Amino acid sequence: MTTATAPAFPTTWSRPPFIKRAWLRWTLYLGALLYMVLAVGSVEVNWMRVWEGLDRGLRFIQGFLLPDFTSRWEDILIGMEESLTMAVTSTVAGVAISVPIGIGAARNIAPLPVYAVCRAIIALSRSFQEIIIAILFVAMFGFGPFAGFLTLSFATIGFLAKLLAEDIEDIDESQAEAVRATGAGWWQIVTYAIQPQVMPRLIGLSLYRLDINFRESAVIGIVGAGGVGATLNTAMDRYEYDSAAAILILIILIVMAAEYSSGYVRKWLQ
Amino acid sequence: MAPVMTDTSSEQVTSGPVWRKRTTKQELALWLGWLVLAAFFIFCWQIMTKTTIWAFVYDAPRQALDIGSRMVPPRWEYLPNLLEPLWDTIAIATLGTLLALFMAVPVAFLAARNTTPSTRFIRPVALLIIVSSRSINSLIWALLLVAIIGPGVMAGIVAIAFRSIGFVAKLLYEAIEEIDATQVEAVSATGASKAQIMDYAVVPQILPAFAGITVFRWDINIRESTVLGLVGAGGLGLRLQESLNVLAWPQVTIIFILILITVLVSEWVSAKVRHAII
Amino acid sequence: MLRLEGLSKVYGTGDRALTDVSFTVEPGQVVGLIGPSGAGKSTLIRCINRLVEPSAGKISLGDLDITQLSRGGLRQARRRIGMIFQEYALVERLTVMENVLSGRLGYVGFWRSFFRKFPPESVENAYRLLDRVGLSAHVNKRADALSGGQRQRVGIARALEQDPDLLLIDEPTASLDPKTSRQIMRLIIEICDERGLPAIINIHDVALAQQFVQRIIGLQGGKVVFDGSPDELDADVLTRIYGEEDWSATIRKVDEDAEGTEDSAEEIAAALDRERLAGLT
Ligand SMILES: Nc1ncnc2c1ncn2[C@@H]1O[C@H](COP(=O)(O)OP(=O)(O)O)[C@@H](O)[C@H]1O
Ligand SMILES: [Mg+2]
Numbered sequence: 001m002t003t004a005t006a007p008a009f010p011t012t013w014s015r016p017p018f019i020k021r022a023w024l025r026w027t028l029y030l031g032a033l034l035y036m037v038l039a040v041g042s043v044e045v046n047w048m049r050v051w052e053g054l055d056r057g058l059r060f061i062q063g064f065l066l067p068d069f070t071s072r073w074e075d076i077l078i079g080m081e082e083s084l085t086m087a088v089t090s091t092v093a094g095v096a097i098s099v100p101i102g103i104g105a106a107r108n109i110a111p112l113p114v115y116a117v118c119r120a121i122i123a124l125s126r127s128f129q130e131i132i133i134a135i136l137f138v139a140m141f142g143f144g145p146f147a148g149f150l151t152l153s154f155a156t157i158g159f160l161a162k163l164l165a166e167d168i169e170d171i172d173e174s175q176a177e178a179v180r181a182t183g184a185g186w187w188q189i190v191t192y193a194i195q196p197q198v199m200p201r202l203i204g205l206s207l208y209r210l211d212i213n214f215r216e217s218a219v220i221g222i223v224g225a226g227g228v229g230a231t232l233n234t235a236m237d238r239y240e241y242d243s244a245a246a247i248l249i250l251i252i253l254i255v256m257a258a259e260y261s262s263g264y265v266r267k268w269l270q
Numbered sequence: 271m272a273p274v275m276t277d278t279s280s281e282q283v284t285s286g287p288v289w290r291k292r293t294t295k296q297e298l299a300l301w302l303g304w305l306v307l308a309a310f311f312i313f314c315w316q317i318m319t320k321t322t323i324w325a326f327v328y329d330a331p332r333q334a335l336d337i338g339s340r341m342v343p344p345r346w347e348y349l350p351n352l353l354e355p356l357w358d359t360i361a362i363a364t365l366g367t368l369l370a371l372f373m374a375v376p377v378a379f380l381a382a383r384n385t386t387p388s389t390r391f392i393r394p395v396a397l398l399i400i401v402s403s404r405s406i407n408s409l410i411w412a413l414l415l416v417a418i419i420g421p422g423v424m425a426g427i428v429a430i431a432f433r434s435i436g437f438v439a440k441l442l443y444e445a446i447e448e449i450d451a452t453q454v455e456a457v458s459a460t461g462a463s464k465a466q467i468m469d470y471a472v473v474p475q476i477l478p479a480f481a482g483i484t485v486f487r488w489d490i491n492i493r494e495s496t497v498l499g500l501v502g503a504g505g506l507g508l509r510l511q512e513s514l515n516v517l518a519w520p521q522v523t524i525i526f527i528l529i530l531i532t533v534l535v536s537e538w539v540s541a542k543v544r545h546a547i548i
Numbered sequence: 549m550l551r552l553e554g555l556s557k558v559y560g561t562g563d564r565a566l567t568d569v570s571f572t573v574e575p576g577q578v579v580g581l582i583g584p585s586g587a588g589k590s591t592l593i594r595c596i597n598r599l600v601e602p603s604a605g606k607i608s609l610g611d612l613d614i615t616q617l618s619r620g621g622l623r624q625a626r627r628r629i630g631m632i633f634q635e636y637a638l639v640e641r642l643t644v645m646e647n648v649l650s651g652r653l654g655y656v657g658f659w660r661s662f663f664r665k666f667p668p669e670s671v672e673n674a675y676r677l678l679d680r681v682g683l684s685a686h687v688n689k690r691a692d693a694l695s696g697g698q699r700q701r702v703g704i705a706r707a708l709e710q711d712p713d714l715l716l717i718d719e720p721t722a723s724l725d726p727k728t729s730r731q732i733m734r735l736i737i738e739i740c741d742e743r744g745l746p747a748i749i750n751i752h753d754v755a756l757a758q759q760f761v762q763r764i765i766g767l768q769g770g771k772v773v774f775d776g777s778p779d780e781l782d783a784d785v786l787t788r789i790y791g792e793e794d795w796s797a798t799i800r801k802v803d804e805d806a807e808g809t810e811d812s813a814e815e816i817a818a819a820l821d822r823e824r825l826a827g828l829t
Contacts, residue, residue: 009672009675009676009679010671010672010675011668011669011671011672012668012671013645013649013664013666013671013674013675013687014664015643015645015646015664016643016688035364039360039361039364039365040365042357042358042361042423043361043365043423043424043427044422044423044424045422045424046420046422049419049420050419050420050424052420053417053418053419053420054418056417056418057418057419060414060417060418081317082317082318084314085314085315085317085318086318088310088311088314089311089314089315089318092307092311127493127529127530127533127534128526128529128530129493129494129496129497131409131497131500132497132510132526132529135514136337139333139337140330140333140334140337141326141327141330141333142323142326142327144321144322144323145318145319145321145322146318146319146322146327149318215405215406215407216407218407218410219407219409219410222409222413222500222501223500226318229410232410232413233413236413236414236417239417244414248406248410251405251406252401252402252405252406255401255404255405256401256405259401450640452633452635452637453637453638453639453640455599455633455637456631456633456637456638456639456703456706457639457650457653458599458626459597459599459626459629459631460626460627460631460650460651460652460653460654460706460710461623461624461625461626461627461653461654461655461710462623462650462653462654462661463623463653463658465658466653466658466661469658469661469662470639470642470646470650470653470661471639474639474640474641474642475639475640475641477641478641
């Protein structure tokens with residue numbers, strides 16, 4: 001086949017680089033490398049302290065293998081009760097507020113001023129961690145699950161209203177047009193054309209948010225906003241790792257159950 | 271499709287026939303569902319507010335005004351003290367994400383149905399690792415790790431990593447399960463080894479998803495690492511905790527502003543990078 | 549030489565895909581495998597390189613008993629068997645060159661392949677093959693940037709890069725338009741002729757099979773119901789394979805375009821379309 005007249009073919013090949021401009025490529029590589037070196041270098045580790053800690057780590061793992069549910073059972077029960085009720089009430093309240101805000105934040109149906117306000121609320125809620133909001137609400141409303149309820153409701157708005165607004169912006173225009181063609185008003189368009197399209201996903205997202213709110217409710221207790229986080233924090237402070245492990249195991253089990261059943265509910269809804 | 275209408279609308283739209291969206295029976299069930307939900311809400315509300323001191327709640331607007339007035343003007347001179355914690359916060363998020371990747375990738379391959387060595391024994395273990403990591407917030411991980419290896423950036427990095435494993439591994443194993451099997455078959459039909467099949471048929475298919483997930487998680491981790499200092503794990507949260515302890519509200523304002531900017535920038539970066547990949 | 553003896557396959561689901569299939573493919577012979585959808589054509593082809601594990605029977609390539617091979621032995625045997633797929637099965641996100649070079653994976657170690665440092669003669673051969681299938685201009689493009697016909701050409705080049713002793717080709721044209729189908733079929737046949745390469749080609753398009761191959765095997769319900777030359781395919785045989793139907797249009801077609809060239813491809817395409825509409829596919 002290879003005759004003298006056959007054209008010569010190259011004998012090497014290398015893959016074209018992902019970033020074509022060489023200078024940009026090398027700048028990025030070197031920049032990343034330099035950052036990594038500096039970042040790793042800036043991490044101060046007290047190896048003595050880590051070494052001492054290994055023993056505690058071991059005790060913690062032991063705690064996981066042999067969790068102690070009994071000694072702090074009363075506290076755990078109260079904490080769990082608060083966490084679960086906080087999760088439910090804040091999800092319901094959060095969803096109820098998210099719906100109008102989500103509609104207001106959808107560019108295709110809301111007037112500009114309303115849009116701007118709603119988007120600002122969403123951005124504010126999304127930018128700050130639940131724990132920061134919780135600190136502020138605890139300072140205003142006092143310790144306890146009420147501050148936690150407000151925190152989680154507020155966080156729910158940022159999450160749900162944003163997704164809801166995006167859903168509404170993505171809806172099938174032709175259906176909205178069909179309703180508009182009948183001479184329907186704004187309110188009718190929302191209920192007949194938009195609601196049926198976004199409702200199933202809204203339910204799914206609400207269930208997902210319930211799950212998140214429960215997980216978060218275990219955290220905000222650290223700053224005094226009620227829930228099982230406070231119990232956990234106390235157990236950790238007292239070096240009761242087996243009780244702490246018991247709480248964590250309960251959290252994991254509840255999250256697993258929630259995930260399993262919400263998957264089930266979502267299937268059932270379809 | 272004709273527009274669907276419930277009977278609540280019939281008073282406004284009287285011209286033309288009225289379509290009923292649901293049968294009466296379904297409607298009844300729906301109302302019953304709402305009723306149960308409302309009852310459940312009230313029940314939970316009662317339990318939750320058992321210990322609430324309402325006097326504090328009524329006093330809240332005044333408290334809010336009080337705090338608000340103390341938060342302004344922000345203490346701008348405090349800003350230089352925040353640069354090192356800011357660096358630490360970004361380092362915690364970045365190194366924590368990288369550390370998580372090392373652990374999450376093998377877990378994902380063990381959890382995906384089409385790559386796991388054993389669906390019976392290994393896959394459930396991988397799934398348990400994923401759900402445990404996901405169930406526990408990074409702040410709680412930080413709480414544990416500060417107790418174990420002591421306060422500092424290191425605890426933050428490991429906390430972020432532990433929380434991210436489940437997130438990354440879950441999304442990644444779902445991507446692995448979705449790969450096109452015929453591409454894998456085609457490469458194995460050439461006589462390639464297991465490792466080569468991985469490199470030539472599996473990795474190219476999941477790489478975009480992997481990069482997207484990584485950047486997405488990094489963005490979340492920046493947010494989370496701003497507060498890890500509250501429990502002693504380094505970064506901006508450390509300064510926040512100090513300022514709150516002495517009720518230095520003007521400093522708190524500065525910290526909030528810095529957190530807000532950091533979060534917005536990281537969101538912008540992650541959106542840009544994801545856009546470039548896809 | 550490929551020999552199948554009493555090959556059977558029952559899937560885990562209980563589907564009996566193949567029953568006691570035996571035939572021999574002589575060196576340099578191109579065999580067309582026809583049959584209705586679900587007849588077991590793909591299963592048969594996949595059993596030969598054991599992408600599907602046969603349930604019973606023996607497959608030998610030369611002196612090698614493929615059914616008895618260990619994992620390592622199977623990898624070595626697969627290097628000698630090139631495969632071309634219906635949906636091309638290219639790795640979409642790799643470049644055309646990487647897809648072609650992946651044909652050499654059985655011959656190089658992991659690290660060489662990882663760094664894409666293939667031996668010079670492999671690279672040279674890949675360039676030559678891409679030139680042969682008319683894709684010299686697309687070497688560095690990603691596979692998902694190509695059209696269907698171009699992708700199948702990459703698929704052909706990948707199989708040939710293996711320097712195989714046998715080609716297994718599963719419906720190479722089923723995802724292509726009629727014109728491109730003929731171009732691809734012609735390319736495959738030419739290449740097999742050039743190299744004296746034996747091949748089994750699954751086609752559900754009878755006219756295409758009749759035009760291009762020397763020998764046709766008809767499969768029905770997992771059994772061989774016809775084995776002979778294309779001219780022996782008459783209405784009777786087709787009925788045995790596909791069931792009752794008016795076959796006159798299909799059979800007439802055979803002499804009509806024996807001279808099919810690229811120029812008249814449009815007309816042929818139209819003819820083929822008519823045929824498809826007649827209910828063959
Ligand atoms: N992976 C599989 N699992 C179970 N049954 C299969 C599988 N692949 C094919 N079959 C069955 O085997 C029979 C032959 O299929 P196939 O070889 O794909 O036929 P063809 O390629 O001729 O259309 C069909 O009845 C099909 O349902
Ligand atoms: Mg087939």
